Each structure stands twice: as C-alpha cells, then as structure tokens.
Amino acid sequence: MSFISLLWVLLLGSLLGLELIGKVPPTLHTPLMSGANAISGITMLAALTLIVKAEGNVPLLIIGSVSLGFALFNVVGGFFVTDRMLAMFSRKPSNKK
Amino acid sequence: MNLPVIIKFVIDLLAVLFLALGIKGLSKVKSARDANRLAAFAMSLSVIGLLSYYLGTSGITIQSWIWIIIGSIIGSLLGAILAKKVPMTSMPETVALFNGCGGMSSLLVALGVAVFPISNSLENFDFFKSLINQVSISVSIFVGAITFTGSIVAMAKLQGWLSTPGWTQSKVRHFVNIVFVVASLIAFLDLINGNTSSIWLLVIVSSLLGIGVTLPIGGADMPVVISLLNSYSGIAAAAAGFVVDSQLLIVAGAMVGAAGLILTQVMCKGMNRSLVSVLFGGSLSAQTTASSGSGEYTNITSCSVEECALTLEAANKVIIVPGYGLAVAQAQHTLREVTKKLEQNGIEVVYAIHPVAGRMPGHMNVLLAEADVPYEQLKEMDAVNPDFPATDVVLVLGANDVVNPQAKNDSSSPLYGMPVLDVQEARTVFVIKRGMSAGYSGIKNDLFDLPNTSMVFGDAKKVLSDLIGELKDLGVGEK
Numbered sequence: 001m002s003f004i005s006l007l008w009v010l011l012l013g014s015l016l017g018l019e020l021i022g023k024v025p026p027t028l029h030t031p032l033m034s035g036a037n038a039i040s041g042i043t044m045l046a047a048l049t050l051i052v053k054a055e056g057n058v059p060l061l062i063i064g065s066v067s068l069g070f071a072l073f074n075v076v077g078g079f080f081v082t083d084r085m086l087a088m089f090s091r092k093p094s095n096k097k
Numbered sequence: 098m099n100l101p102v103i104i105k106f107v108i109d110l111l112a113v114l115f116l117a118l119g120i121k122g123l124s125k126v127k128s129a130r131d132a133n134r135l136a137a138f139a140m141s142l143s144v145i146g147l148l149s150y151y152l153g154t155s156g157i158t159i160q161s162w163i164w165i166i167i168g169s170i171i172g173s174l175l176g177a178i179l180a181k182k183v184p185m186t187s188m189p190e191t192v193a194l195f196n197g198c199g200g201m202s203s204l205l206v207a208l209g210v211a212v213f214p215i216s217n218s219l220e221n222f223d224f225f226k227s228l229i230n231q232v233s234i235s236v237s238i239f240v241g242a243i244t245f246t247g248s249i250v251a252m253a254k255l256q257g258w259l260s261t262p263g264w265t266q267s268k269v270r271h272f273v274n275i276v277f278v279v280a281s282l283i284a285f286l287d288l289i290n291g292n293t294s295s296i297w298l299l300v301i302v303s304s305l306l307g308i309g310v311t312l313p314i315g316g317a318d319m320p321v322v323i324s325l326l327n328s329y330s331g332i333a334a335a336a337a338g339f340v341v342d343s344q345l346l347i348v349a350g351a352m353v354g355a356a357g358l359i360l361t362q363v364m365c366k367g368m369n370r371s372l373v374s375v376l377f378g379g380s381l382s383a384q385t386t387a388s389s390g391s392g393e394y395t396n397i398t399s400c401s402v403e404e405c406a407l408t409l410e411a412a413n414k415v416i417i418v419p420g421y422g423l424a425v426a427q428a429q430h431t432l433r434e435v436t437k438k439l440e441q442n443g444i445e446v447v448y449a450i451h452p453v454a455g456r457m458p459g460h461m462n463v464l465l466a467e468a469d470v471p472y473e474q475l476k477e478m479d480a481v482n483p484d485f486p487a488t489d490v491v492l493v494l495g496a497n498d499v500v501n502p503q504a505k506n507d508s509s510s511p512l513y514g515m516p517v518l519d520v521q522e523a524r525t526v527f528v529i530k531r532g533m534s535a536g537y538s539g540i541k542n543d544l545f546d547l548p549n550t551s552m553v554f555g556d557a558k559k560v561l562s563d564l565i566g567e568l569k570d571l572g573v574g575e576k
Contacts, residue, residue: 042143
C-alpha cells in the first residue's frame with residue numbers, strides 16, 4: 001500500500017467514526033466508550049505481525065508478546081465489561097412482564 | 098494475487114464492516130448487546146485473517162507460536178478476570194485501565210520496530226529509512242505513552258490512590274509541560290536525523306507529559322479525560338497501523354479516535370466545561386476556593402427519617418435524583434425497595450438522571466439497571482425538568498452539584514451555566530447526605546439553604562433501609 005492510499009484510509013475511517021457516533025442517547029455513553037475502547041485494542045494485530053516477523057530475535061519476540069498481552073487485556077476485558085453493562089439493560093423488559 | 102492475499106482482503110473488509118455496524122448498533126439500547134458481540138466477533142475474525150495470511154505466505158515458526166500463545170493467554174485471562182470481578186461502581190477506572198493498556202501495546206509495537214529494525218523481512222518496507230516510518234513510529238510512541246501514563250493517573254485518581262498535588266494547580270505546571278513537549282519535539286527531530294537512541298528520550302518524556310497533563314485535572318473532570326484518552330488510544334492504534342502497514346488497524350483506530358472525540362464533546366457539554374478549560378484550567382475546586390471562598394450555610398433544616406416517610410406517604414408524585422453517593426453506598430437495591438413500596442401505594446415514581454450523574458454519562462443508568470429499575474422510569478434531565486413544579490417530593494441521594502441552583506442564578510459561580518435539575522421547584526426536597534461536605538466541584542450548594550429543603554443526615558443505605566421500616570409502620574405498600 002502506498003502512503004497516500006493509507007492516508008485515504010485514515011481519512012475515510014475518521015469520517016466513518018464521526019458519522020457513526022453522531023446520535024447516541026446518554027444512557028449508552030459509558031458502554032459505548034467501553035466498547036470503542038475494546039476496539040482500540042486492534043493493535044493486537046500489529047503485535048502479532050511483530051512476533052511473526054521477528055525471525056528468532058528473542059528480545060523482539062518478548063516485546064511483541066508483552067504488547068500482545070496488553071492489547072488482548074484491553075480487547076477481552078473491554079468486550080466483557082461492555083457486555084456486563086449491556087446485559088443489565090436488555091434484561092429489563094423480560095423481567096417486568 | 099494469490100489465495101492468501103485474497104482471503105485476507107475479504108476477511109479484513111468483513112471485519113471493518115462488522116466493526117462499523119458494531120459501533121453503530123452500540124448507539125441503540127435494543128441492539129447494543131448484539132452489536133458489542135458483533136464487534137468482538139469482528140476482532141477475532143481479523144486475527145484469524147492475519148494468521149491465515151501468514152500461514153499461507155511466509156509461515157509462522159514454532160517459536161513465534163509459543164510467544165503468541167503466551168501473550169494471548171496471559172492478557173486475555175487477566176482481562177476477563179478483571180472484567181468479571183470489578184464492581185459496577187468502578188466502571189470509569191476500569192475503562193481507564195483497559196484504555197491505558199491499549200496505548201501501551203501501540204507504544205511497544207513501535208518501540209520494537211524502532212529498536213530492532215527488521216527491514217528486509219517486512220514486505221518491501223524499509224524501516225527507519227523512510228521519513229513516513231519514523232514519523233508514524235514517533236506518533237505511535239508519543240500518543241501511546243501519553244495514553245498509558247495518562248490513563249493510569251486517571252485511574253489512580255478515581256480510585257482515590259492519588260490526590261491532586263498542590264503545585265500542579267500553580268502556573269508552574271504549564272511550564273513543566275511545555276518543557277516536556279519541547280523535549281519530545283527535540284527527541285523526534287533527533288530520531289529523524291537518524292539517532293535511534295533518542296527513541297528512549299521520546300518514551301520517557303512523553304510518558305512524563307501524560308502524567309503532567311492528567312495530574313492537575315480534578316476528579317470531576319476525569320470522565321472527560323478518560324474519554325479523550327480513549328480517543329488517543331485509537332490514534333495510537335492508527336499510527337501503529339502505519340508502522341506495520343495495516344489498513345485494518347488504521348480504519349479501526351481512526352474510527353475509535355473520531356468516536357472518542359465526539360463522546361468527549363458530548364460529555365463536556367453535559368458538564369458545561371469546555372475541553373480547553375478541562376485540560377488547562379486545573380481542578381475546579383481549586384479555582385473556587387481562590388475566587389469565592391465563602392462556603393457557610395445559614396439556614397439548614399435537618400429532619401428525621403420518620404418525617405421524611407410521612408411526607409412521602411402523603412405524596413402523589415415523587416422524583417428521585419440519584420448521584421454518585423448512592424452508588425458508593427451501594428444503595429441502589431435498597432432504593433429500589435423503597436420505590437417499590439411507594440409505587441404499590443399508587444405514588445408515581447420517576448428517576449431524574451442528570452447527563453453526568455455518577456461519574457460518566459450513562460453510568461447511573463447502568464447502576465440503576467443493575468438494581469432492576471424499569472427502564473421507562475429513568476428520565477433524562479430535559480424531559481424531567483418541566484415536571485418539578487408539579488412534584489410533591491424530591492429525594493436527592495448522593496447528588497450535589499447537579500442540583501445546585503447556583504448554576505442558574507449566580508453568574509459568579511464556577512458552576513454557572515451548567516445544566517442542572519431544577520429540584521428546588523418541587524414542594525419538598527429531601528437531601529440524603531452523610532454530612533455537609535461539598536460536592537465534587539467543592540462548591541457550596543445553595544439548595545441546602547432553601548426553606549423547602551430538608552437534610553436527612555446519614556449513609557444513604559442506612560437511611561433508605563430505615564425509610565423502608567418507617568414506611569412499613571405507616572402501612573405503605575401493604576395492600
């Protein structure tokens with residue numbers, strides 16, 4: 001990928017983000033923040049790339065592995081915690097009736 | 098194009114689509130839970146896509162697998178355990194911690210690539226020779242470090258492990274932070290000049306900058322900071338995407354970055370704070386003590402739980418204003434018991450939710466939902482404000498600044514202009530509070546001095562359970 005097309009990707013991604021989040025009820029701000037936060041752990045892909053490309057370079061493998069750990073901590077924890085919060089909302093109607 | 102490339106292309110495209118749909122779905126109560134799962138699915142899909150691509154092209158060595166598995170298991174396990182165990186009241190700190198770790202991950206990737214150039218092995222990408230790479234590595238480290246230390250400081254402050262040191266409220270802090278910024282700029286330029294070792298200077302200085310910027314910010318503004326840092330972690334991820342040449346990372350990072358910014362804006366609006374004053378204005382309470390200073394109450398009426406119960410029994414319409422104090426006392430379930438009794442007696446009960454009730458927008462909704470409060474009874478501020486004049490009793494539980502009439506009446510107040518709940522319009526207001534201490538902003542609350550306000554002193558949970566007893570004695574909810 002050329003740098004210019006990566007810049008396009010960046011621009012379009014940002015616009016998509018702005019557009020998607022436009023209208024959210026305040027109720028969902030905390031779950032949304034936590035969900036978006038989990039997605040930012042996508043750096044796990046960069047960490048994976050680092051490990052695969054390390055070619056036996058042990059310090060690099062360790063850095064990659066630690067980085068992967070941090071990213072997955074963010075991703076797994078983030079999605080679980082968001083689910084826990086949202087479970088409380090969706091449980092409501094069924095409980096009432 | 099060979100097969101692995103095509104497969105990865107398709108999977109990446111699907112992952113982006115699902116992530117976008119996930120974020121979109123998270124903005125509606127009905128679809129939110131499925132949307133969150135969809136986003137999680139998209140994330141695992143992206144991992145499968147990347148691994149299958151490497152398996153199909155260069156292959157993955159056993160050694161690499163071992164390190165992948167070690168990192169994944171430890172990270173996922175700790176994340177899952179923390180997510181299951183943490184109490185709902187500590188949600189803001191938890192998000193901050195997760196967020197900081199995301200930033201740390203971006204930082205480490207960039208650092209790894211910078212310190213151990215693996216140029217010829219990463220498809221035709223010449224690390225540290227192209228300017229673009231140096232820039233994206235620097236950005237990734239700079240933003241990643243700020244995200245990490247900033248989030249950790251935010252978490253520590255919310256947990257009460259860290260207080261705001263006095264010197265950070267003076268102008269000195271601006272000077273210190275400017276020094277950090279200049280130093281990181283120097284490190285960055287030095288890096289571009291080819292001096293690889295200055296990367297360490299960049300790491301240290303940007304970490305310090307993260308601390309220096311977050312430390313002076315008062316607890317009340319912390320949610321805004323966390324939201325902003327959340328946006329930063331997206332930017333860090335996008336920068337890391339440039340480092341390893343991954344479009345998926347750039348798209349996802351940019352989406353989170355943009356989303357975080359919007360959310361930050363919304364929070365600022367809810368608290369009537371501009372982002373600039375949050376970031377550079379220091380703690381709100383420090384400003385207050387400097388400007389107004391006087392915080393003496395002259396006309397406090399205190400009353401017993403019994404009186405409160407009697408008034409409640411005679412009411413037709415009751416509005417509950419829950420605040421963070423309620424959450425801290427873990428009294429949301431007891432509160433639900435009280436309101437159940439009132440409802441059984443035919444009294445209309447509504448919960449007035451200020452946009453920043455709790456410590457984050459939506460935090461209070463989560464806490465009340467946990468206590469089985471029907472969703473329909475939760476009313477947003479704008480919807481409930483016209484109802485106060487027709488309300489007999491308002492119960493303020495652990496909320497303070499969001500019911501301070503100063504925000505409407507006193508143009509010299511630091512709170513002036515903040516949207517508040519007009520509880521003083523109601524016939525009777527009961528404020529259940531542990532003592533006369535000020536709210537998060539540290540500002541005196543004029544509401545407490547009003548003739549129709551009565552204070553019920555005590556721990557929210559204790560007062561509410563006493564209230565249940567009194568209501569029982571009065572025969573409320575017994576039919």
